[in-house]
Amino acid sequence: MSVATLEQRAVSPAAEEAGRIVVKDVNRIFRQEAGPDVIALDQVNLEIEPGKFYSLLGPSGCGKSTLLRNIAGLDHVTSGEITLDGEVIDGPHFLRGLVFQQPTLFPWKTIEQNVATGLEARGILKEKGHEVQEYIRLVGLEGFEKVYPHQVSGGMAQRASLARALVNHPKVLLMDEPLGALDAFTRMQMQEEILRIWQDRGTTIVFVTHDIDEAVYLSDKIVIMTPRPGKIQEVIDVPIGRPRNRNHPDFWRIRSHILKIFGFSPEHAESYQI
Ligand SMILES: Nc1ncnc2c1ncn2[C@@H]1O[C@H](COP(=O)(O)OP(=O)(O)OP(=O)(O)O)[C@@H](O)[C@H]1O
Ligand SMILES: [Mg+2]
DSSP states (O other): OOHHHHHHHHHSTTSOOOOOEEEEEEEEEEOOSSSOOEEEEEEEEEEEOTTOEEEEEOOTTSSHHHHHHHHHTSSOOSEEEEEETTEEOOSOOTTEEEEOSSOOOOTTSOHHHHHTHHHHHTTOHHHHTHHHHHHHHHTTOTTOTTSOGGGSOHHHHHHHHHHHHHTTOOSEEEEESTTTTSOHHHHHHHHHHHHHHHHHHOOEEEEEESBHHHHHHHOSEEEEEETTTTEEEEEEEOOOOSSOOTTSHHHHHHHHHHHHHTTOOTTTOOOOBO
């Protein structure tokens, strides 16, 4: 499929009908040999609507990565269940694409070979290999196909990780602080890229962040989590049109509401990282 076709798909409301995640009565307890058990997720219930952009926001240790890893199938719930389009998640699958804070590219493979990894593993590289180039172009890495990860910047490596997940046409894109290691400028550029790709593809996104502004800028819904035990405190709707203006009164209103949840005074908070 060409990039032009991808863009056409984006304007079609039926682009992606699937990608509904349901988290039902989920508990995840880490038993420790020394010390008390850690309740990383305590009775978590959440319905993630298809094609929407969700952020998981909360302080360190509130269970964001644990929830994401369980949706990814990389960890197993202690009780409860998580389904994707009605099917119980019990292991990793290419339909749930993953992007982590540090790009996890293979250092001995070129950018192109890295992006092709999933197709190769699934034995469909011959048939679908032409899409590797299309996704490299989609994330703006044209011209860098033959270089190795150590020869590109952190932002470019992160784009390659994104292309590697997207080439599999995932129903869901799971991102754990994907922009956390980037400088402020690259981070804002990448926010735009992710929004553009999301609008093209219609994929459900679950995006973990500590950054309140980032969550308000990107998300349809913000899931506020609180630690010890890890719980969902509130799901906040962000009914602001796109492209968003970070200085719009509605943006400030939602940001202030979130700051108050975490006990900060909006007038005096110098940083919007939690
Ligand atoms: N494999 C593990 N063994 C024991 N405890 C764990 C394990 N993984 C996570 N935990 C504990 O579960 C809780 C939630 O951890 P998690 O990594 O999900 O938090 P987080 O919200 O992603 O934090 P951060 O923002 O720092 O990345 C923490 O108290 C953590 O110490
Ligand atoms: Mg984490």
